[in-house]
Amino acid sequence: MASVMLSEEEGALESRMALTAAAMADKSRSRMLCALMDGRAWTATELSAVADVSASTASAHLARLCEQRFVVALAQGRHRYFRLAGPEIAELLERLMGVAWATSTPRKITTPPGLRHARTCYDHLAGEVAVRLFDTLVSRQWLTPDGATLTSLGQEKLAQMGIVLATGSSRRKITCGCLDWSERRYHPGGELGASLLRWLIDQRWVRTELSSRRVTFTPLGIRKLASEFGVKTTR
Incomplete structure (x- = not known):
């Protein structure tokens, strides 16, 4: 039983690793992440320009990065900014x-x-x-x-x-x-x-x-x- 539970835990970890790696596997998302390495918070519009994609595509990419906890969204008034989730x-x-x-x-x-x-x-x-x-x-x-x-x-x-x-x-x-x-x-x-x-x-x-x-x-x-x-x- 213990070995079965361990195998399930390892399988879950492997799945998480695959999802995490996949989040960075897209060139546009990689460009966004590299831009955010300056430590500042960027708007979705700014990041769409960096990645050279449309606003809607940028939003989808940012949602994926937030879901995988690479990026966090910050609300300030009517605007939303994105930055790396941490050091x-x-x-x-x-x-x-x-x-x-x-x-x-x-x-x-x-x-x-x-x-x-x-x-x-x-x-x-x-x-x-x-x-x-x-x-x-x-x-x-x-x-x-x-x-x-x-x-x-x-x-x-x-x-x-x-x-x-x-x-x-x-x-x-x-x-x-x-x-x-x-x-x-x-x-x-x-x-x-x-x-x-x-x-x-x-x-x-x-x-x-x-x-x-x-x-x-x-x-x-x-x-x-x-x-x-x-x-x-x-x-």
Whole structure:
């Protein structure tokens, strides 16, 4: 009896996995999900333009993504906005991008230089600069090489800089190494990655661009990244 119940549970899980994968299998839905990786909420009209589909088709796609809990709908007055359901979905998409890049033929990087240099990965920093920042945190022994643990020294140094991690009751990991799909190396993920990006924005070291994942660094940010973290950037 126990083996029968286990088999049924495994079958249910396999069915759910198939449905989840199918939700991402459509190119238009994939385009929508990639657009939502900028961390903002988009209207159905905006997402239909990104996916190059009609409004009715976009609505059907969004309903499917909401049903599979990739996306949530937010009502504000007469308008509805859509955003990723949470950081765990963003982390899944980032890893899928890495897998897609690694298995492409031929293997060449086609990411626009600006996005490869620095971009948002939902609510944290990604790209070349983020990878260098991760390496600095590891070399200073603030972070373990796999990115899974923030050391006591790291907690102390970040607190001194005014970078406070929101631990609370969230199920989100305090820190994790998020595999950067364009660099094939880790950048800071989890609550640490989100807190770092918020801090960089508050310090006016970086600017995010509307309707784009691209991040640019201010003259102050360029100087401070070099002096505080040993990370060099020119843009």
